Structures are given as C-alpha cells and as structure tokens.
Amino acid sequence: MEQPTFSKGLEGVVAASSDICNIDGNAGKLYYRGYSIEDLARHSSFEEVTFLLLNEHLPTKTELEDFQGKMRKSRALNPEIREMIRNFPAEGKPMELLQAVISYLSGYVEHKIQHSAFCDCRITLHQVVQLASVVATYQRLKEGKEYVEPDPTLSHGGNFLYMMRGKKPEDYEDRIMDVCLLLHAEHGFNASTFTARVVASTVSTCYSSISAAIGALSGPLHGGANEEVLKMLDKIGSVKKVDGWFAKAIENKQKIMGYGHRVYKTKDPRAVIIEGFLKELSEKKNDFRDYDILKKLEAKALEVLSTKDNPVYPNVDFFSGSVFKLLGIPPYLFTPIFAIGRVPGWLAHILEQRKDNRLYRPKSLYHGPDPRPYVLTEDR
Numbered sequence: 001m002e003q004p005t006f007s008k009g010l011e012g013v014v015a016a017s018s019d020i021c022n023i024d025g026n027a028g029k030l031y032y033r034g035y036s037i038e039d040l041a042r043h044s045s046f047e048e049v050t051f052l053l054l055n056e057h058l059p060t061k062t063e064l065e066d067f068q069g070k071m072r073k074s075r076a077l078n079p080e081i082r083e084m085i086r087n088f089p090a091e092g093k094p095m096e097l098l099q100a101v102i103s104y105l106s107g108y109v110e111h112k113i114q115h116s117a118f119c120d121c122r123i124t125l126h127q128v129v130q131l132a133s134v135v136a137t138y139q140r141l142k143e144g145k146e147y148v149e150p151d152p153t154l155s156h157g158g159n160f161l162y163m164m165r166g167k168k169p170e171d172y173e174d175r176i177m178d179v180c181l182l183l184h185a186e187h188g189f190n191a192s193t194f195t196a197r198v199v200a201s202t203v204s205t206c207y208s209s210i211s212a213a214i215g216a217l218s219g220p221l222h223g224g225a226n227e228e229v230l231k232m233l234d235k236i237g238s239v240k241k242v243d244g245w246f247a248k249a250i251e252n253k254q255k256i257m258g259y260g261h262r263v264y265k266t267k268d269p270r271a272v273i274i275e276g277f278l279k280e281l282s283e284k285k286n287d288f289r290d291y292d293i294l295k296k297l298e299a300k301a302l303e304v305l306s307t308k309d310n311p312v313y314p315n316v317d318f319f320s321g322s323v324f325k326l327l328g329i330p331p332y333l334f335t336p337i338f339a340i341g342r343v344p345g346w347l348a349h350i351l352e353q354r355k356d357n358r359l360y361r362p363k364s365l366y367h368g369p370d371p372r373p374y375v376l377t378e379d380r
C-alpha cells in the first residue's frame with residue numbers, strides 16, 4: 001500500500017481549490033478575485049471590496065449604494081454588547097473580547113432569519129461590520145470615555161477612527177485607514193482562513209467559524225509582527241543608530257521584524273502601498289522618525305539580506321505599525337485591526353466552502369506505543 005505523505009505545517013499541501021485570492025509570490029502581486037491590490041487601493045473602498053469578496057463581482061453603482069447603506073446601518077452596537085465590552089476584564093486581551101462578541105452576535109440576527117449554516121449570512125452583515133465598532137468602543141471605554149454613535153457619512157475605516165477618537169478624522173486619515181483595512185481583507189489559505197474553512201466544513205455557523213479564525217489570528221506567529229516592528233524602532237531610537245544596530249542584529253543572527261514571508265520572494269505589494277501612506281502621514285504630522293529609520297533599515301537590509309540564497313524583503317507589517325501609530329492607534333489594537341480587515345475574506349471562504357463542502361479530515365502518522373495490556377491500579 002502506498003505510504004501517506006507527511007508535510008509539517010501542511011507546507012506545500014493543496015487543501016482546496018478557490019476562486020478568491022491569487023498571490024504571485026515571485027512577482028510580488030496580489031489579486032482579489034482577479035483585481036490587483038494596486039487598482040483596488042487606488043480606486044476602491046473597504047465596503048466595495050467586501051461586496052466583491054462576498055459576491056464574486058464588483059458592484060454596480062446601485063448595488064454599491066445598497067450594500068454600503070446596509071453595512072453602515074449595521075455599525076451601531078446595541079446596549080447589551082456595549083455592556084459586555086464595559087464588563088470585559090481590564091487585563092483581558094481585545095482579541096478574546098472579539099471572539100466572545102462574535103459568538104454573542106449570533107443571538108442578534110436581524111430580519112428574523114433562521115440562523116443556521118444554511119442561511120445566507122450576507123443578509124446580516126453585522127458579523128463583518130461590528131468588529132470595527134467593538135474595537136473602537138473597547139478603546140473608548142478603556143480610556144474612561146463614552147460610546148460614540150457611528151457616523152454614516154464616513155468610510156468603514158474613517159468611522160472606526162471616529163468611534164475610537166470621538167472626533168472626525170481628516171479626509172486623508174479616513175482614506176488611509178480604509179485602504180489599510182482593504183489591504184488586509186484577504187490573503188489566501190493562511191492559518192486563520194484555513195481555520196475558518198475547517199470549522200465551516202463541519203456545517204457550523206459563520207459566527208463560530210469567524211470566532212475560531214480570530215483565535216487563530218491571535219497567536220504571535222500569525223498577527224502582531226507590526227507591534228514588534230514598533231518595539232524594534234524604539235530600540236533603534238534614531239536614524240543615526242541604524243548602521244550600528246543592524247550590524248549587531250546580523251552578527252547575532254537576529255530576525256528583522258517586518259521582514260521575510262512564506263509566500264513573497266520580493267517586497268510585499270501591500271508594503272509598497274503602506275510605505276506611501278507612512279510618507280504621507282509623516283509629512284502631514286511632521287514626524288519622520290519612523291519613516292526615516294525604516295527606509296535606512298530597508299536600504300541596509302537590501303545590501304545584506306537580498307543577496308543571500310534565501311533573500312528576504314519587507315512584508316505588510318514593516319510600515320503598517322508606524323502608520324497606525326501616527327493615526328493615534330495604540331499597538332495592542334494592531335492585531336484586532338488585522339481582524340477587522342480580514343473578516344470579509346474569512347466570510348468569503350466560509351461561503352465558498354459551503355458551496356462544495358467536504359468535511360476536513362486529514363490523517364496523522366501514528367508513532368505511539370504498540371497495543372499493550374491495561375494494568376490495574378494496584379498492580380502498577
């Protein structure tokens with residue numbers, strides 16, 4: 001009999017076929033349903049990309065207006081959810097709060113639809129929309145301030161900033177935040193998306209799939225490298241110290257945070273776009289510390305790390321932490337923001353899984369003891 005093959009971490013294993021996301025790691029290209037991330041960042045919005053991911057085509061003007069209206073109507077948090085956030089333990093992690101809220105939301109399905117794995121979860125979009133409101137409200141309450149009602153005139157990203165700060169963002173901040181979310185909306189069969197699909201394959205609900213995906217994203221090997229980049233920047237301190245810090249890091253075989261990627265073998269296309277945002281924000285806020293250090297670090301890394309057998313380049317996290325920092329977002333919210341952005345991608349995969357479902361059930365190689373007799377307690 002043919003021996004089953006084993007690939008640690010399922011590396012190189014094809015686990016499904018999908019129409020959602022195409023990544024060309026060698027060319028540094030990323031497409032959502034065939035549209036390049038550059039085109040989407042230039043012309044689209046988080047709401048339109050959500051429609052695209054969930055409905056497989058770009059919306060007409062009327063479809064977009066309807067969809068936007070529906071998403072914006074779903075932003076407000078009902079009093080029970082606000083209380084849940086208020087009562088969340090001070091030491092609790094916001095990712096755990098998000099997981100809990102998603103499960104709780106399933107009890108608040110609108111339109112009295114029979115909530116099940118067979119319902120069309122595009123009818124209520126609160127499981128996509130409200131993550132942003134929850135994270136913003138978490139921060140408001142943590143600062144001892146009051147809940148802010150959403151503003152339907154703002155983009156999804158802009159409204160997040162508004163509900164968090166209690167003050168309308170500038171137009172450029174609204175756009176940058178919205179596009180940053182769009183850039184995180186989908187990325188193929190990563191760990192959290194795979195988790196969402198595994199749970200969906202049991203014919204569970206989209207709420208339990210998304211909650212499980214949030215759990216997978218909360219691990220440091222998946223989300224959170226941009227937080228580490230900020231710590232690295234603080235350690236370096238100033239652009240003058242980059243040379244010395246980098247030489248020591250290379251000598252100690254230390255990894256440069258925000259560098260390297262399993263899939264991309266060149267600069268991550270999202271990093272290219274986010275770098276532009278960091279430059280723009282640094283100019284607007286007249287604060288170039290992070291931008292200058294990161295560009296100097298990138299130049300040093302290009303000399304040394306791109307000439308190796310396994311060259312590494314900046315990934316999406318290299319510039320994003322500094323962008324979020326300049327938008328006034330504390331580092332412990334960076335991974336929750338990743339979840340806010342990624343939730344349409346998870347839902348698109350859940351819907352795709354349901355279309356042609358087969359329960360995921362891989363095998364493992366057994367290396368345990370041979371069959372042995374049970375020994376009674378008094379004889380052990």
Ligand SMILES: CC(C)(COP(=O)(O)OP(=O)(O)OC[C@H]1O[C@@H](n2cnc3c(N)ncnc32)[C@H](O)[C@@H]1OP(=O)(O)O)[C@@H](O)C(=O)NCCC(=O)NCCS
Nearest residue numbers: 225254255256257258259260261262310311312315316317
């Ligand atoms: C993302 C990451 C886990 C990918 O890992 P991977 O595909 O398994 O790549 P490997 O760890 O096998 O690295 C391949 C080579 O590049 C080097 N390398 C990888 N990431 C590096 C980094 N950030 N800085 C310096 N060297 C790096 C490795 O040391 C290795 O060198 P070698 O061939 O001389 O041994 C890894 O690059 C990393 O830890 N990056 C830093 C954290 C980060 O930014 N994570 C966010 C990812 S979106």
